[in-house]
Structures are given as C-alpha cells and as structure tokens.
Amino acid sequence: MTRPPTSRRSLLLASCVGTSIEWYDYYIFGTAAALVFGTLFYPEGDPTAGTLAALGTFAVGFIMRPVGAAVIGHFGDRIGRKTMLVLTLMLTGVSTFAIGLLPTYAAIGVTAPLLLLLLRLVQGFGVGGEWGGAVLVATEHATPRQRALYGSFAQFGVPIGVLTSNLAFLAVAGLPDEDFLSWGWRIPFLLSILLLVVGMIVRSKLSESPEFQRVKEAKQVTKLPVATLFRERPKVVLLASLAAIPPPLVGYTVMVYMLSYGTRAAGFERPTLLTLILLSTIPWIAGIYVAARCADRWGAGRIYVIGTATAVIWAFPLFWLVDTGSVPAALIAFAVAGVVQAIMAGAQGGWFTEIFDARIRYSGASIAYQTGGMIGGALTPIVATALYAAYGSSTPIAVYLLLLSAAALGATLLLIRSTDGPAAREAAAAPAEHKP
Template sequence: MARSTTTAPAKAGPSKKGIFAASFVGTSIEWYDYYIFGTAAALVFGTVFYPEFDPTAGTIAAFATFAVGFIARPLGAAVIGHFGDRIGRKSMLVLTLLLTGGSTFLIGVLPTYAAIGVGAPLLLVALRLIQGFGVGGEWGGAVLIATEHASPRRRAVYGSFAQFGVPVGVLTSNLAFLAVSGMDNEDFLAWGWRIPFLISIVLVLVGFFVRSKLQDAPEFQEVKEKKQVIKIPVAELLKRQPRTLVLASLASIAPPAVGYTVIVYMLTYGTTVVGFDRTTLLWLILGSTAVWIGTIVVAALLSDRFGSKPVFAIGALTAVL
C-alpha cells in the first residue's frame, strides 16, 4: 500500500504532554475513586452499612465489599481490552472513566442500612463491582496507549505516566478524607464521609475533557486501516502468549498486596488496635506518596537504561523487606 507524504502528519499523534495528561490525569482520577472506597471501608462502611454486626464482623464485611472490586477487575480487563483492540483505546478509556467515576458518585448518595435495610449493602456491592470492572479496563488501557506512542528506548518512561496516577490517587483521596476527618464523629458518620465521593464528579468531568482530545496511536490506526484487527484478541493472547500471561499475572500480585496492606488495612489496624488517631495515619500515608512518586521516576529511567527485569527484581526485594 503506497504511502503519500500528505498522510504522514495525521499519523503523528498527540504530543508527549498530551499522552502524559491522558494517562496520568485519567488514572489519577480513577485511583482516587478506588482508594476513597478503601479508606471509607476502613473508617466508616462497617458502621454505616453493616451496623447489625459487631465491630469486628462489620469491619470484615466492609473489607469483603472492598474485595469484590478485585473480583471484577480481571473481567473488566478482558472485556475492555477486547473492545479496546477491536474499536480503539480512546473510546474505552473514556468509558472506563465514566464507569468508575459514575459508580463512585452514586456511592456518595447511597442510603444507609438505617434507611433501607439490607438493600444498602447490596447496592454498595453492585456499585463496587462496576467500579472494579472500570478500573480493570482502565489500567491496562492507560499503560498501553502511552507505550504505543513511545519509542522503544522510552517505553518505561511513557508507561510510568499511568503509574503516577496511583500515588496521586492515594494523595488526593487521603486529602479528601483529611478535610472531613476532623469533623465530629457523629457528623462524619452521618454525612461527612460522603463528601469525597460526591466531589469525584468534578474530577470525572476534567478527565473526560482531557481524554476526549486523545488519539489512538498511529500503530493501532494502521492496523485498523489494513483490516488486521483480530476478532477475539483474548483468544489470541491465550494461544500465543500463555506463559507470559501467567508469569506477568503472578508477578503483579505482590505490589498491590503490599500496597493495600499499608494504605487500607493499616487504617483499621492503626485506629482500632494500636490506637492512632485516624488523622495521624492519613498524614503518614500522605507522606509516603512523595517517596512513591520519586521512586516511579527513578525506576522508569533505570528500566529504559538497564532493562525492566532487574529493576522489577530490586523493587520486589525491597517490598519483601
């Protein structure tokens, strides 16, 4: 197929700043949504949605609701990934933003157990499933669209754009809860916890504006133009790369396991067992995000210089320590 000089500019794609904004802003918003659920599960959901349980059982039930999102994430990754390969990355990234942000906002207006009984936790679980589904599709899509626009020597740096969204999501979600954590406990349980969920709608609008300006990578556009899009991408993955899929899935278990232990479980353990004030723990987690962001920058630069495998191994050993 002949290539004319007139079509080249159209395939240039967005600038590095545009890719950074689309990956970083979008994932920051979605991880904000995800982490405020975890923070609320640790601090308030046991009391508000599971009041018939004793405090320990209520906390376990709240964390079980939090865990439901992780069940939905692989499904979201497969479904959104399928249509991302078939239709386009941009449209799916907009969809995941709306799914995650919309469910988060609706959690903020949910009636409590005291208002509608068992219907309240059931609705909470349903919205958590939608949230997890959206984040499952979001994460892979954001990393993919960034790396597809990168040169081979800069893929780790471009891929890290999406990763910045995780600590920034933690940062903003903790700031949101810090803003209301000083409230009287009765007011906090009655309505204060809803504020971080409700303000997420503003962030969703910002993310939608940024991602609406995004373009699919020239590489993907060329595949569509040549009609080389695979009908069932996940089947192709399982057929061609089963070993890589299994190894990558196993390797990705440890980072979130360690992260959620510190960011979410520590809030419950620290306040109920150790006796810390919730504001103190929120500030400690807030401080850790500065180290987190700096580490992402260093790791991405080192990965492009020395390869991802040794950098990942060092990170894994550090996590064990």
C-alpha cells in the same frame, strides 16, 4: 479527519490525570470501607465482623477487575485504546458519585449494602480496563527506549490517587464522629463528579496510538483477542499475573489495612494515619520517575526484579515499625513501602508493553495486571484482618506478605527468561540515544 499526533504533554495529562481520577475514586472506597462502611452498611455484629463485611464488598470490586480487563481489553484490541479510556472513566466516575448519595442500612435496611455492592461491581469493572489502556496509549506513542518513562505517566496516577483521596478524607476526618458518620464521609465521593468532567475533557483530545493504527492498517486485528491471547501466550499471562501481585499487596496493606490495624492494634489516631500515608506518596511519586529512567537504561525486567526483591525484604520491617506506635517509625515504614512500590511501578508499564504483541496487548496487559491486583489487593486486607483476629499478632500477616512476594519474584525471573516477543526484540535493538 485524522487527529494530529498527540504531544508528550497531552499524553502525560491523559494518562496521569485520568488514572489519578480513577484511582482516587477507587481508593476512597477502600478508605471508607476501613473507616465507616462497617458501621453504616453492616451494623450488626461485632466491629471485626463489620469491618470484614465492608472489606468483602471492597474485595468484590477486585473480582470484577479481571472481568473488566477481559471485556474492555477485547474492545481495546478491536476498536482502539482511546474509546475504551473514555468509557472506563465514565463507569468509574458515575458509580463513585452515586455511592456518595446512597442511603445507609438504618434508612433502607438490607437494600443499602446491596446497592453498595452493585456500585462497587460497576466501579471495579471500569477500573479493570483503565490501567492497560492508560499505559498503552502512552507507551505506544513512545520509542522503544522510552517505553518505561512513558508508561510511568499512568503509574503516577496511583500515588496521586492515594494522595488526593487521603486529602479528601483528612479534610473531613476531624469532624465529630456523629457528623462524619452522618454526612462527612460522603463529601469525597460527591467531589468525584468534578474530577470526572476534567478527565473527560482531557481524554477526548487524545489521538489513537500509532502501534494500534499499524495493526489496523496491516489487517492484523483479531476477532477474539482474549482467546488468541490464551491460545498463544498462556504461560506469559500466568507468570505476568503472578509478577503483578506485589505492588497492590504492599499498597493495600498500607493504604487500606493499616487504617484499621493502626488504630486498633498500634494506637494511632485516624487523622495521624491518613497524614502518614499521604506523606508516603512523596517518595512513591519521585521513585516512579527514577525507576522508569533506570528501566529504560538497564531493562524494565531487571528493575522489576529489584522491586519484587525489596517487597520480600520489607514485609517484616513494615509491621515491626508500625507496632512501635511511634509516628516517625510508622512514617519510615510507609515511606519505604512507597519506594518499594515505586521501583516496580516505574518498570511495569514498559515491561508489560514489551512482553505482549500489539494485537493482543490491551487484553494481555490488562488481564495480567488486574489478576495480580485481585490477589494482592482484594485478599490482603481480608486475610490480614482474619489473621490478626485469630493470632493477635502481626507476624502471620508479615509471613503472608513475604510468601506472596517471594512467589512473585520467582514468577518474574521465569517470565524474563521465557519472553522474547517482537516488542521486546524491538526494544533491545533500538539505539539508546534515540529521542522522540
């Protein structure tokens, strides 16, 4: 029996709640990597070496994200979006819960970081297929003129995941250091099992996307979607991957690296930084909605260009403000960084839906997004830590952010010129006043 069409409210819940849970799972690892994993799982050597080792494990999850994007994207283009969304949630949720149960280096020696690495690989693999599926199950239910708005449902999950993960760590950050290192850090990971149950219930009620159903009915499902993607659209994949760098580049600089840099170099207390990052999610969430509305009205590609340009502009002011050691200045730095991410996030879901054909869209959107995430998210905390250790200044880090953002801006402009796929033409031809 075929399920009735999914309502807009159900799509919002399935995309937003699901991605919120998965990004909560992902970001608590990043927070823990910056705060405690260097001490608990890599205790030998100086503090900088321990932090780099922990951030290296954090980065490994990003390396698995393009792999997960390719594998899960393959099956998402072959058998459907909904099934893969349930799978990604299960992979991420179970691995996150298991991290909260891990014994530390002091208890089992080198086996502890190896198990942590294994669970991080599973977590990264699951997240690799999450964003593409969550975006597509929403945008493929939407009219072309509301694709960015529907795509933003999944994008809300990123700042909400940051918000909830920081709330979880803020709740235990005030514990004495001995208690925090002993058991307090585990609580955010163990709580993820409750969120997993909620997400599974919500996503199990979804119907398959209408566009994928049409691909199946027309017998256009490809046997090897990833191979077809790279044979037919290699330039688009490359440019979209470069264009996808700035959101995680800015995001992980603030959400992960600043937790280490802000305490050691700028003199902030750990709970203060967590609170400031938490507050920055408010303009981030609001900005996604505004940017999505603008993207549907004036074009998702144009709005994304504006977002990448602001990432270039904000690279130096972000660090200048934090380096003052002033709480109001740091709040401004993080809040504007949230808006920078929001401009791109509001447009990205609708834009990536337009530039890839439906039969290879899960693979294309996922691989491009996760490759950009690997470059912008995995490398940034490590490179930033190494640069500061080498130069003792935030200037080289800001230069790094500026150059990557500028490269992404160039790729975005080239991508807009080179893409004119069926989805893009459909969006351009659709009447602006049409409503679902």
